[in-house]
Amino acid sequence: MKYISTRGHVAPQGFIDTVLMGLADDGGLMIPEKIPHVSAATLKEWSTLSYKELFLQVFSLYTNEEIPKEDLKEMVDKSYASFRSPEVTPVKQLNDSLYILELFHGPTFAFKDVALQFMGEFYSYVSKKQNKIIHILGATSGDTGAAAIQGVRGKEGIKICILHPHEKVSKVQELQMTTVDDKNVLNLSVKGNFDDCQKLIKEQFADLDFKSKHNLRAINSINFVRILAQSVYYFYAYFQIEQGDQPKKVNVSVPSGNFGNIFSGFLAKMMGLPIHKLIIATNENNILERFVKSGEYKPGEFRSTHSPSMDIQVASNFERYLYYFLGQDAEKVSAYMNSLQNDGEIVISAEDLVRVQNDFEAHGASNEQGLQLISTYKAEYDYLLDPHTACGVAAYEECNGEDEICISFATAHPAKFNEAIEQCDIEQKFPAEIEQLFAKLQHQLVIDHNKEEIVKELVAFYEQ
Ligand SMILES: Cc1ncc(COP(=O)(O)O)c(C=O)c1O
Ligand SMILES: N[C@@H](CCOP(=O)(O)O)C(=O)O
Numbered sequence: 001m002k003y004i005s006t007r008g009h010v011a012p013q014g015f016i017d018t019v020l021m022g023l024a025d026d027g028g029l030m031i032p033e034k035i036p037h038v039s040a041a042t043l044k045e046w047s048t049l050s051y052k053e054l055f056l057q058v059f060s061l062y063t064n065e066e067i068p069k070e071d072l073k074e075m076v077d078k079s080y081a082s083f084r085s086p087e088v089t090p091v092k093q094l095n096d097s098l099y100i101l102e103l104f105h106g107p108t109f110a111f112k113d114v115a116l117q118f119m120g121e122f123y124s125y126v127s128k129k130q131n132k133i134i135h136i137l138g139a140t141s142g143d144t145g146a147a148a149i150q151g152v153r154g155k156e157g158i159k160i161c162i163l164h165p166h167e168k169v170s171k172v173q174e175l176q177m178t179t180v181d182d183k184n185v186l187n188l189s190v191k192g193n194f195d196d197c198q199k200l201i202k203e204q205f206a207d208l209d210f211k212s213k214h215n216l217r218a219i220n221s222i223n224f225v226r227i228l229a230q231s232v233y234y235f236y237a238y239f240q241i242e243q244g245d246q247p248k249k250v251n252v253s254v255p256s257g258n259f260g261n262i263f264s265g266f267l268a269k270m271m272g273l274p275i276h277k278l279i280i281a282t283n284e285n286n287i288l289e290r291f292v293k294s295g296e297y298k299p300g301e302f303r304s305t306h307s308p309s310m311d312i313q314v315a316s317n318f319e320r321y322l323y324y325f326l327g328q329d330a331e332k333v334s335a336y337m338n339s340l341q342n343d344g345e346i347v348i349s350a351e352d353l354v355r356v357q358n359d360f361e362a363h364g365a366s367n368e369q370g371l372q373l374i375s376t377y378k379a380e381y382d383y384l385l386d387p388h389t390a391c392g393v394a395a396y397e398e399c400n401g402e403d404e405i406c407i408s409f410a411t412a413h414p415a416k417f418n419e420a421i422e423q424c425d426i427e428q429k430f431p432a433e434i435e436q437l438f439a440k441l442q443h444q445l446v447i448d449h450n451k452e453e454i455v456k457e458l459v460a461f462y463e464q
Contacts, residue, residue: 001036016067019126046239076118079117119225132215135462164177165192166190172418177444190447285311286364295347295349295356297347370420385410
């Protein structure tokens with residue numbers, strides 16, 4: 001298996017080099033040259049595997065045996081040892097048509113742990129094997145940063161710098177990132193929004209001299225390994241649904257922002273997992289919903305919502321979808337991305353929109369609808385949704401058809417977003433791991449959204 005760029009100007013790479021490259025060197029995103037197909041017979045065999053066994057099966061289709069099997073198994077065992085559920089991502093049934101895939105049983109209580117615990121182990125492995133320094137640079141709207149820091153804190157040969165938008169993450173997210181006192185962690189709290197942070201780090205990755213001089217590595221979903229690791233739970237969740245003699249169609253509803261999670265579902269579907277509808281759930285930052293409904297992809301005005309991790313206007317992984325949508329034509333992808341950069345939008349024809357609508361459905365929940373659903377589901381099912389998960393459930397309610405089953409993704413634990421839960425007049429008890437954060441000292445540098453100053457801090461940290 002070789003990996004190529006969506007923009008077509010990177011020589012085919014192996015698996016490890018693809019992960020180390022992160023953002024493609026031509027500014028695109030890395031993708032597999034060919035998507036492996038999983039037959040119905042193999043899916044049947046996989047259906048009884050444990051989460052970790054399934055992970056190894058999926059990865060074996062992509063890693064070219066560049067990592068010996070026993071090493072990969074050891075990394076996977078270590079990655080999921082810290083999860084509070086033996087199933088890693090358990091599925092709970094709420095009613096005849098709704099199942100919740102709980103993705104928040106990792107150390108930082110959000111779905112990002114599922115891939116980032118593995119990435120931490122992976123970078124540590126590569127750093128030791130190749131005697132390479134790993135300098136991680138990442139941007140976060142709250143969850144990726146916390147999970148990535150947790151995955152590499154204190155690890156030898158690795159330093160991590162995370163940019164988060166100042167005062168635009170929840171209190172618990174901020175504490176999870178900034179109460180870590182390991183010397184290999186730097187938190188920059190940038191006076192801007194997530195899109196500003198993401199743009200800035202992408203510019204640093206695109207500066208190939210800077211990237212190589214400072215051994216920059218990516219942990220965001222621009223890195224293909226994030227997408228691959230996230231695809232495992234689509235298979236796992238699908239297999240957990242007990243179907244009788246008359247199986248129903250299975251949809252997934254995925255709270256979306258940077259389009260990484262749902263793109264992992266698109267990948268799983270392309271591999272042969274018979275998901276019926278991929279439902280994109282957004283909040284009021286609904287660029288993806290607007291695209292699916294109108295064919296216009298145009299970043300709008302940034303809004304701070306009750307689901308801050310999804311407060312994103314420019315969805316990184318949209319480019320990966322474009323690649324497949326445009327018939328794997330890298331020239332066309334480059335032209336579309338240029339149009340986004342120069343004209344501020346991508347507009348597709350009515351004919352093409354039909355194809356998008358065959359791939360996805362979408363619904364954007366208002367702040368008010370999110371809060372309302374949190375209250376309703378607590379009252380009706382005694383189940384507490386976090387505000388991101390509530391967007392997923394809103395999209396399930398809107399898009400799931402009769403006689404269809406929907407697996408709605410719970411992407412975070414409600415304790416991370418108590419600001420919203422309190423507005424529903426619901427009192428929740430924090431898990432001990434979160435409660436203890438409030439007594440700890442914070443370490444972060446609040447900094448203006450000024451590229452020069454940020455880069456100066458980065459370089460000083462990496463070189464010290
Ligand atoms: C809790 C939560 N839900 C949903 C999302 C959106 O996921 P994605 O960016 O992969 O679309 C994020 C952040 O990305 C998140 O932290
Ligand atoms: N919501 C994310 C934003 C970054 O997404 P990623 O999947 O590209 O890492 C966050 O929590 O930081």
